Amino acid sequence: MNAITQINADVQKQITDAFNFRHACKLFDAERKISDGEFETILEAGRLSPTSFGHEPFRILVIQTPEKRELFRPFSWGANGMMSGTDGQLGTASHFGIILASTAETMKAGSDYLQNFYREVKYLPEDVIGMFNGAYGNFQSTDHNITTDREILDWSGKQAYIVLANMMTAGALMGIDSCPMEGFDMEKTTQVLEQEFGIDTNAWRPAVMFGFGYRAGEPAFDKTRRSVEDTVTWF
Ligand SMILES: Cc1cc2nc3c(=O)[nH]c(=O)nc-3n(C[C@H](O)[C@H](O)[C@H](O)COP(=O)(O)O)c2cc1C
Secondary structure, eight states, rough: HHHHHHHHHHOOOOOHHHHHHOOOOOOOOOOOOOHHHHHHHHHHHTOOOOGGGGGOOEEEEEOOOOHHHHTGGGGTTTTTTTTTTSHHHHHHOOOEEEEEEHHHHHHHHHHHHHHHHHHHTTTOOHHHHHHHHHHHHHIIIIIIISHHHHHHHHHHHHHHHHHHHHOOOOHTTOOEEEEEOOOOOOHHHHHHHHHHHHOOOTTEEEEEEEEEOOSSOOOOOOOOOOOHHHHOOOO
């Protein structure tokens, strides 16, 4: 085995180990905090994630103030520990937050927001912007038939989930635990975000919550998955 092959074999093992290490952590050790540098790396993994058309229809809210977190407790059954009689991820995560997804207000083809985005973030010349408007318009109206407010929001939410997946893998590679959470009431979460966080909910809606930290104990269950044969089909 040459040096490069050996390095790749080591990386393959690190990746597989990280995916086996990661589990949906129900309770974190509230005393152990993730360092600023490590959490910045996790956020970078999210920010640099791929998104369809490169539109970045997401925003990451990190909620560290305990009183702010508690606002979600009454209706966040997947994060408040009610299943285990604990403080849950909400009360124990070193870092807790919500990924927001863009609504149709900004993600409808031809929106003012997208015109600015193409110019100011993507630095696209005007003729390419014209092409983008056409291709994305066609993608929404014909290819994927994503036209209603709900369909566009769901499309943004799909991108948000890629972001969170990459954040969790980045964490796992550093020995940091995490939990993705959609066990919460959408309507009430949206209300809290608008009233207590000043989020413009015409433009942003909650997609998924996250917790990062260090496990309080070992997972209650071994990881189980369908077999490779049932999961992957080669042609
Ligand atoms: C999008 C998404 C939402 C989830 N919501 C919750 C949740 O609200 N609360 C929770 O404890 N676990 C939640 N989970 C964790 C899953 O139940 C868990 O990932 C699954 O059972 C597989 O177990 P593992 O992640 O430990 O391998 C969620 C997972 C995903 C991907």
